[in-house]
Amino acid sequence: MLNQTVIPQLRIISATVSLPFYVEGLGFSVDWKHQFEPGFPLFIQLTRKDQVIFLTEHTGDCQVGGAIYFIVPNVDNCYGEFTGQGITTIEAPQDTPWGTREMVVTDPDGNRLRFATH
Numbered sequence: 653m654l655n656q657t658v659i660p661q662l663r664i665i666s667a668t669v670s671l672p673f674y675v676e677g678l679g680f681s682v683d684w685k686h687q688f689e690p691g692f693p694l695f696i697q698l699t700r701k702d703q704v705i706f707l708t709e710h711t712g713d714c715q716v717g718g719a720i721y722f723i724v725p726n727v728d729n730c731y732g733e734f735t736g737q738g739i740t741t742i743e744a745p746q747d748t749p750w751g752t753r754e755m756v757v758t759d760p761d762g763n764r765l766r767f768a769t770h
Contacts, residue, residue: 660720661706662763667694677739719764727769
């Protein structure tokens, strides 16, 4: 298990739209959801291979258009998994001048998810 000490949070507009992208497309699992009352915004914790993120529909938590940098064992394997589930990358895996191999996908709200192998 990774020793993650910070949990990134992304703003989403609609959990109904975003959750299938994260769960079915990227392979995250929903750990829990919080909602003060029916019809109120959702706050959700997701995990994918021991990496945890928060998604929030609350307008005051953060702005849409954030970014997360995931370090993964093999970015090319992620690329195969994601594209096999119909996810389109905006940057296919490529070697960087700083010695990593990276790819980028965007979620339905325009948040950028960069996956990298060091």
